[in-house]
Amino acid sequence: MKPTLETLIEETLQKEKRNIFTFLTGAGISSESGLPTYRGSDGIWIKGTKYHKPEEFGTFRYFNQNHEEVWQYNLFWKKLIEEAKPNQGHFAIAEIEDLLDSKYQLITQNVDGLHQKAGSKNVFEIHGNKQTVRCSSECSGVMQFSPELKSKELTEDLTERDIELLHCQNCGDWLRPNTLWFDESYNEKLYFFNSALKTAKNTGILFVIGTSGATTLPQMIAETVLQYGGFLVEINTEEDSYFFERFSRTKKYILIKEKASDTLIRIKEMIEKYK
Template sequence: MKPTLQTLIQENLQKKKKNLFSFLTGAGISSESGLPTYRGIDGIWIKGTQYHKPEEFGTFKYFSKNQEEVWQYNLFWKKLIEEAEPNQGHFTLSEIENLLDKKFQLITQNVDGLHQKAGSKNVFEIHGNKQTIRCASECSSIMLMPAELKSKELTEDLTEKDIELLHCQNCGDWLRPNTLWFDESYNEKLYFLNSTLRAAKKTGILFIIGTSGATTLPQMIAETVLQYGGYLIEINTEEDSYFFERFSGTKKYMLIKERASDALMKIKDMIEKHETIV
């Protein structure tokens, strides 16, 4: 018989090793903030790139030949992010972090910065952040997007000033969004490849929220947690993710069919009620 979620939480709080509570989040947790997901029926890959397949448009190869078009899309994303506010799920995760302190780790595929806006601190952004940029030739470090660079409607052209701001002051090449594209690989410097896998080895419970699991590093994180004796708890209203298909037959996987914000409130209450939190 599988243990209950409350039992798992209690046991993990009592452990001295491999006791991290890790949370892996994807676009689903930000959908309650009005941000579209990527691959859903109303997803941003569908709405924003209607003339291209995501695997074609969301690449460095495409950017290198169509910089203005890609930046139009990303400045539209800038508008969406500026208008979005953290929802209850984001805030509850921040409250859980305050309760657990060093026993907490947040790993997010999201590029919207809403976790930090809600107060989360210990965050690995494994796909980057659309509020930051870097030189396409990699001649400089990560920078904040210039304050003078204004958000755009999807069909709005770049101005001469926009184009000037979007070129590197060091080498003159285009600046690029600091996000992971389909034809790029995870690494430690930009996307915390090694750090997240080290955290996975120390994780007693990995909560998976709002992600289909379509990319390789989230899959590797889940595999590593199981390999080192941890549990996978997926919060998803549907049985349609990679994690469900891959792990639902194992003893250390559990599916909670609830909205992220509702399930996280219950998890927070279970942690609060346990008397051994240090």
Template sequence: MNQLNDIIEEVLSKDKRNKFTFLTGAGISADSGVPTYRGSDGIWVKGTRYHKPEEFGTYKYFKENQEEVWQYILFRKKMIENAKPNESHKILANLEKILGDRFHLITQNIDNLHRRAGNKNIYEVHGNYREVKCSVDCKEILPIPNNLTGKDIEEELRKDEIDSLKCPECGNWLRPNILWFDEYYDEKTNKKFSSLKVAKNSGVLFIVGTSGATNLPIEIARTTLKYGGYVVDMNIEDNHFTELLKDKKRAIIVRERSSDILPIIKEQIEKSIEQGV
């Protein structure tokens, strides 16, 4: 861990490009009981009863099967609402208080657990379940209707729920404010350019619980390296970041659970700040 300590002290001592940025994925929420997507027991591995995720999790499928997709989303909503932030979420919330505006959190998670833990400076690059928007983009992003409740997997939508899921502007279906497989990252929904700007100004990027299977996380890591920042990949197994980081002088690969390594990082940051680094 000496190299990690040296990185923390170096970044704390810098005047520019001195942000501590954490990029999180589904793995960080696993200890909260939220299934990952691509793990052996993940949602995208198991799929749904009838569909492959690459088919079901698309805008194209939603346009043809709105009620079915919303039924599944509300099943996921119930699962997420029953989950609680775990120690890793709480440590990141605490680090934001310690580091202030030098802390940034980029998350692929749509489960809202970072916000519930207390984080505020968050870039939700895959959107979230708190919001909806018109499926034909005629209206701004809206809060999810209050009458929508989490459901069991076989539970159908009520009429009042269907009515509330129609756009108040044009009457078309509302959709969740999330990124589907057949869509592209943008700034409005996904904070693409904002997150890349954060990466550019990061002294160190910690990758926590994400395999990097989509292109923006990889681009974030690549951007941090390009502008002289360090990248620390903290995952329990090799992933899409591994090839990018292999043999890079400013990269560290840590094959440990985030719940084991994040307390060490927090302790070292606190210690370095106390020592006036």
């Protein structure tokens, strides 16, 4: 018989080992802030890449052949992110971090930085962050956008000055978004690959929020948590994710079909009660 969420939280708080509360978030948690998801009916891959499949457009190969088009799209994303504000779900997760301290880890697929805006500090951004850039030749590390570079509407062309600002000051090559593309691999330096899997081994409860689980590292994290005896709690209003398909028949999987922010507030209250 599966435990209730409240019982699971109480028991995990009392454990001395494998007691980390890990939160794995995806685009769904930011949809309440007005940011479109990727693969939903209003997803950014549908709105923003009308003539391309995601696996084609969202690649380093495509970027190398179409620098200006890709940067138009990403400067549109920059505009969306600048206008977005954290929602109650983001704030609840930040408050949970304050409650749990070393028994907490946030792993996010999101590239919008809204968790940090809400006050989260311990964040593994496993797909990077669209608020930063790096040289496409990797001649230097991650850097901030030039303050002079402004966001764009989706159909707005780059100016000559924009193009100048989107080139590396060290080597002259194009800058690129500091995000993981479909034809690239996870690594530790940029995407916390090893750290995320190490955390998974020591996780008592993995809360999966707002992600379909379509990429490999989130799948590996979930597999590792269950392999080492942890529980997976998915917060999803639909039964349409990789996690549901893969784990719903196991005793260590719980699905909560509620709005993410409401459930996260309730989880915070349970942690306060039993901590």
